[in-house]
Amino acid sequence: MARSVSISAARFAARVVVTLLVSSFLVFAALYLSPGSPLAVLTSGHTVSPAGLHALEVQYHLNEPFVQRYWSWVTAALHGDFGESIVSQASVSSLLGPRVLTTLTLVLYAGFVIVVLGVLTGVVAAVRGGSFDVTTTAFTTVGVATPSFVVAIVLITVFAVELRWFPVLGGGTGVADRLWHLTLPAIALAVSGLAYVSQTTRTAVREELGSEHVETAISRGVPRRTVIRRHVVRNAAIPITTVAGLSIASLIAGVAVVETAFGIDGLGSYLIQAVQNKDFAVVQAISLILVTVFIITNAIVDVVHLMLDPRLRVPARR
């Protein structure tokens, strides 16, 4: 048993590493996909002096064989060196540094909202039923299908302009001010994930409540609270954590939209700016970071899934 666990763990880790390598390679190789030489892509839209051209050649190792270029790039990235921005001549890592904290705060804030509100509303809807259930279902049906930027402008219109409860733009300074500024964006980011988690929670809890082992426990006189805690929540947690994890992972893509909508200076909005400005080094750096975080988050979700569901630990017999 222990040996098979460590074999599957090794296999799992290998798969994650391979996925990371392939994805980073794809991010790197994107530069070479477009027609024209890599130098042409890097310098399009900018005027570059011959010295600048030479610097680019050095930075991107254009005189070396292809695989070695990739390796140089990846190893440098692992050390935090993403090269220089062609727009501002500053090192990319210095440009990214302050923005990482903003984006991280936003993502964690939204993730918190998704998990806490999603599970709560789902459980209450499943257990209580009635009008709360109907209202929640209506909201989640719309919420799942609403783009985050539409939620953003609705929130801005209602809460920022009309009611003036929240600021309209910006990321704020200082901890409390930041959280206040990031509240509406976090909600906008969280809505579709929240709707998903709520729906999945409701379905899972309902199924558990109607299942035989729960009925047996209740008929044996086990108090309802204990039944809910020990049987319903534990089993329902499996699909819930999967959906929650996937929703949080998809936040990583959504930050680009929400940060742009609220004028927040984070990694997401900076990525879009870099695409507009054709600042390729920044685009590659942020893409690499976001994809890596996405892969690792998904891997964590897989691990949690395995931990929660003992059935998955035993490899199926052929």
Next chain:
Amino acid sequence: MIVCICIIAGFTLAAIFAPLLAPHNPTLVNLSVPDHGSSAQYLLGTDSEGRDLLSRVIYGARTSMLGPLFVIIIATGAGLAIALTSAWIGGPVDAGVASGLDVLFSFPGLLLAVGAVAVFGKGLAAPVVALGIAYTPYIARVIRGAAIRERRLPYVEALTVQGLSGPRIVRRHITPNLRALIVAQATLSFAYATIDLAAISYLGLGVQPPSADWGLMVAQGQPAILAGHPTEALYPGLALVMLTVAVTFLGRRVIPVTESVL
């Protein structure tokens, strides 16, 4: 259910017959009537440049629906081809394809689309292809699972014994049985593609001004919200939500409905 079909049909008709339905030219700037509310002449009012909002929403249906349509054509086509072939051949090829799909899952669609714009330039073409590629593994995984289960059913072996070739069995017998699943997946993917493409246009990387596209209109209307004129951004946003909710609702009902009909 009927409401959904009406909504989708309404938008589709609007997209196809836009020139006949729209009361005004959607790109005609008329700075003498900016930010008007509803009136007899401008049913939904005007935007900050005096363009008729109703006409813009009607015309916007075109790009907002055509893009996602191409995305699902690509994704369903590629996904079906990969999934069915892989499920039929089986063995190490199938395992390899499964691993390949796993890697493709690691790219969120929106990021792939943004990256495609970075490499190939703005417009709808690059994001549409990128999203088509990004959605392929989702469709392929579902179809592959179902196809593998179908393949194990007795009728497939019976057909093989009768001498039918693999491709023929897949085309004539397995695929029709999976039809409901394929339609359901394609419909749901259409909804997500609509959201993602609208977001790309919102970010300024997709449809460019002065075209009318719902995502782009939301972005252009956002400054007007601060000035107290939220309609320019809210109407296209409403159109987006209505379309996406209707499509999602329909997509989730396809399988239960076809099963009850059959």
